[in-house]
Amino acid sequence: MKGDQTLNGNCVVPYVVDDPNIAIMAVDSKSRLVYANGTYLRVMGFKREEIIGRHIEDIVPMTKTTQVLKTGKAEKAYFIPLNGQNTIATCHPVIKEGxxxxxxxxxxxxDMDDAHLVTAMVNKLDDDVRSFREREKHIEQKNNGFSRLIGQNISFKKIKKLAKAISGTDSTVLLTGETGTGKDLFAKAIHLSSPRRQGPFIRVNCAAIPEQLLESELFGYEEGTFTGAIKGGKKGKFEMADHGTIFLDEIGEMPLSMQAKLLVVLQEKEIEPLGSQSQRSKKIDVRIIAATNQKLDEMVIEGRFRQDLYYRLNVINIEIPALRHRKSDIPMLAESIVEKVCHRMETVKYTIDSEVIRVLQNYDWPGNVRELENVLERAIIRAAMEGSTSIQVEHTGELLRKNVLPPLELAPSCQTTDLKNYLQTHEKLMLEEVLHKTRGDKYLASEMLNIHLSALYKKMNKYGLPQKAYS
Ligand SMILES: Nc1ncnc2c1ncn2[C@@H]1O[C@H](COP(=O)(O)OP(=O)(O)O)[C@@H](O)[C@H]1O
Ligand SMILES: [Mg+2]
Incomplete structure (x- = not known):
């Protein structure tokens, strides 16, 4: 390499490898050409001494080298003509000591055929990537979890809104609610709507892991820690959840000794696998969602749950209402559950008799939505055994049938507690009764009902009541 290729004391040339099939050039930090290989000179039609030291934009006006000098970022695989010939080019910055x-x-x-081929291929790949991205986005939106949470009850909608709002943050969440209210579903939905959705979602059921195994399950262990330990050690759930979310389910079941260890992890944001030296603790980046059906505040008073851990976990509390406190959601939930079960069983869609809904709404659901799912699944099977595709009260099981209340006295024909439905049924009954009494005399009937004659006609129309036939 020649001395004139060194400018400002910094030589970029040693980084360049000559290649007879590729035009190679290099510029210094002031965009002056400091190197050009033979191919480059031949194509550009210059002698070396004619161009070395010249500003690159004087030679190739469309050059990207000046941009790369500014950004420090490589420009890869772009098309650029060199003296009228098509080339595919790449520009890399040379960085020394920062x-x-x-x-x-x-x-x-x-040659142009190659170029078209490459362009077509790149365009197709571009299209494919775009359509995959769109599809992925669509699937993600559809399954983002929150859409799976059914309920129109005001307090349910409120907590759903809160959960959505805090999805975007890294705050610790404590989900509370009776068994079967949807804590798992909420935890998953929060993760899937968070910026960590591409990361792992690791669920730990604190109640299901024996006390003596919990520590190694959560924090892992190093090789040779104890007999029977897996060679190479084992990753704990916290490490597995790195860059994602860890869902500590049934946190109320965690023994006090583990609560202390968990607290340290939450404070330090690092874990120390069993059997490791203290300097081998690992930094972890996880979002924590905990859930329980227990009253942690009461457990704190009773000394069964650490107060400091409780405060750490209870940053955002989402309390999911029991199903018996949102019975108006039962028809909607039942519909969706039946649809889901039928889809899973690959059968036709079963219908639900309106009397069944009334029975379902009269029950208290200690097992909440999970119990509702079980009851409906069993009802579908019972109906299927009878060759019916309509779920009737007798399919719902004794427990629920025992809960059937006598129909509302006021409304012998009204099978729901839906107010609008109730009023309409009664309005129709009343109109029929009065029209019978007046033997179809609309004028008299409107007087008795204290409504305008035209209103009476409208209502008769609405309910399909005949103009005659009342005598
Ligand atoms: N709001 C809801 N909408 C639809 N399905 C629900 C809802 N809440 C709970 N479920 C269903 O009920 C069952 C129990 O929910 P889960 O999240 O496991 O409850 P938990 O963790 O509180 O015991 C699951 O099959 C879940 O899909
Ligand atoms: Mg659960």
């Missing part, structure tokens, strides 16, 4: 000291450009010559 400073951009120059740029190296390489251009591969293409």
């Amino acid at each position: 400073n951009i000291i120059g740029v190296i450009g390489r251009s591969l010559f293409l």
Whole structure:
């Protein structure tokens, strides 16, 4: 390499490898050409001494080297004509001790057929990527979890809104609610709507792991820690959840000794696998969602749950209402559950008799939505055994049938507690009764009902009541 290729004391040339099939050039930090290989000179039609030291934009006005000098970021695989010939080029910055000291450009010559082929391929890949991204976005939105949470009850909608709002943050969440209210579903939905959705979602059921195994399950262990330990050690759930979410389910079941260890992890944001030296603790980046059906505040008073841990977990509390406190959601939930079960069983869609809904709404659901799912699944099976595709009261099981209340006295024909439905049924009954009494005399009937004659006609129309036939 020649001395005139060194400018400002910084030589970029040693980074360049000559290649007879590729045009290679290099510029210094002031965009002056400091190197050009034979191919480059031949294509550009210059002698070396004619162009070395000249500003690159004087030679190739469309060059990307000046941009790379500014950004320090490589420009890869772009098309650029060199003296009228098509090339595919790449520009890399040369960085020394943190400073951009120059740029190296390489251009591969293409004949036009190749170029079209590559362009077509790139365009197709581009289209594919775009359509995959769209599809993924669509699926993600559809399954983002919150859409799976059914309920129009005001307090349910409120907590759903809160959960959505805090999904975007990294705050610790404590989900409370009776068994079967949807704590798992909420935890998953929060994760799937969070910026961590591409990361793992790791669920730990604190009640299901024996006390003596819990520590190694959560924090892992190093090789040779104890007999029977897996070779190479084992990753704990916290490490598995790195860059994602860890869901500590049934946190109320965690023994006090583990609560102390968990607290340290939450404070330090690092874990120390069993059997490791203290300097081998690992930093972890996890979002924590905990859930329980127990009253943690009461457990704190009773000394069964650490107060400091309780405060750490209870940053955002989402209390999911029991199903018996949102019975108006039962029809909607039942519909969706039946649809889900039928889909899973690959059968036709079963219908639900309106009397069944009334029975379902009269029950208290200690097992909440999970119990409702079980009851409906069993009802579908019973109906299927009778060759029916309509779920009737007799399919719902004795427990629920025992809960059937006598129909509302006021409304012998009204089978729901839906107010609008109730009023309409009664309005129709009343109109029929009065029209019978007046033997179809609309004028008299409107007087008795204290409504305008035209209103009476409208209502008769609405309910399909005949104009005659009342005598
Ligand atoms: N709001 C809801 N909408 C639809 N399904 C629900 C809802 N809440 C609970 N479920 C269903 O009920 C069952 C129990 O929910 P889960 O999240 O496991 O409850 P938990 O963790 O509180 O015991 C699951 O099959 C879940 O899909
Ligand atoms: Mg659960």
